[in-house]
Amino acid sequence: MDKVPAVLLLHGLWSSPSELQSLANALRRTGYRVETPEIPGYTYAPGASVRPWRDWLQAALAAFDALESEHGRVLVGGLCVGGMLALAVAAGRPGRVCALSLLSPSVFYDGWGLPWLTRLRHIGYYTPLRYFLKVPEKEPFGVKNPLIRRWIAREMESRKISAAGAAYLPLAGLHESERLLAAVKRALVEISAPTLIIHAREDEISTLRSPRYLLERLGSRIKRLRVLENSYHMVTLDNERQQVAAAIGDFFLEQAPLSSAVVLPFPAKTRVA
Numbered sequence: 001m002d003k004v005p006a007v008l009l010l011h012g013l014w015s016s017p018s019e020l021q022s023l024a025n026a027l028r029r030t031g032y033r034v035e036t037p038e039i040p041g042y043t044y045a046p047g048a049s050v051r052p053w054r055d056w057l058q059a060a061l062a063a064f065d066a067l068e069s070e071h072g073r074v075l076v077g078g079l080c081v082g083g084m085l086a087l088a089v090a091a092g093r094p095g096r097v098c099a100l101s102l103l104s105p106s107v108f109y110d111g112w113g114l115p116w117l118t119r120l121r122h123i124g125y126y127t128p129l130r131y132f133l134k135v136p137e138k139e140p141f142g143v144k145n146p147l148i149r150r151w152i153a154r155e156m157e158s159r160k161i162s163a164a165g166a167a168y169l170p171l172a173g174l175h176e177s178e179r180l181l182a183a184v185k186r187a188l189v190e191i192s193a194p195t196l197i198i199h200a201r202e203d204e205i206s207t208l209r210s211p212r213y214l215l216e217r218l219g220s221r222i223k224r225l226r227v228l229e230n231s232y233h234m235v236t237l238d239n240e241r242q243q244v245a246a247a248i249g250d251f252f253l254e255q256a257p258l259s260s261a262v263v264l265p266f267p268a269k270t271r272v273a
Helices: 017-030 053-071 081-092 121-125 146-159 171-190 209-217 241-255
Strands: 006-010 033-035 074-079 097-103 134-136 168-170 195-200 223-228
Touching: 006 017, 006 053, 006 081, 017 033, 017 074, 017 241, 033 053, 053 074, 053 081, 053 171, 074 081, 074 241, 081 097, 081 171, 097 241, 134 171, 168 171, 171 209, 195 209, 195 241, 209 223, 223 241
Parallel strands: 006 033, 006 074, 074 097, 097 195, 195 223
Antiparallel strands: 134 168
16 A cells, blocks of 8 residues: 655744644645654744754754655645745755645745834844844734734733744844745755745735745746735635645645545634634
8 A cells, every 4th residue: 555645844933833733734634644843943942042044954854854764755835934944855855855835935025014123134144133133023923814813912922922923033043044045046946846835915024026936946847826815924824724725735635646535624613712
């Protein structure tokens, strides 16, 4: 009997696997083995420090290798900086990633809702300030749905972490993410894995310029862009999260079929508070 394909999902910078929970659960119901690893120095943890991006990549490659040794076929997805990390995995394991799904990839920070400190980040990158400055998260927290946004705000206030990420982003992490991005840009033409990109038209962090840049330069023969009309940056949490999960499920089934797969829909209502 063929081994069940596995899916490696990589969350965004200084966040946690919880932002991918609904997507991971949908893919598990379909029949895939799904892993959403925590990565030291990349995943948020109280008191933790940011590690260099090459450490993030080594951890992601180790997770990929472990799944590949057990399941053979592995598909990789990522949200925001996690999408850049997914591309780096594909570059580091040429020809071995069955398919990629990139959610809200941020090649350019040019959205309408960027914190002011993000726009001035380069001033701090090349001084010791990068070890001390933090970019606070603020409304709308990447979410268009007002109910979910209120829930995230309460979580940020009480726990300093929510399904949308931590209450702040260390400037050192942003710096490392752009160093990762620079390496990914150089490798894009060599990446051949079939790729689905999902990006909201109203993404407040990155405009559609980012996914279009990737589509133009990726070496993949199969590359598609799906634009969402009723979400912001956190597409796995927002109004169209069910459509996102279904689109990724369909694309992954196309690239790595299961012997008998039934895609089950989400419940009509998802409790968020």
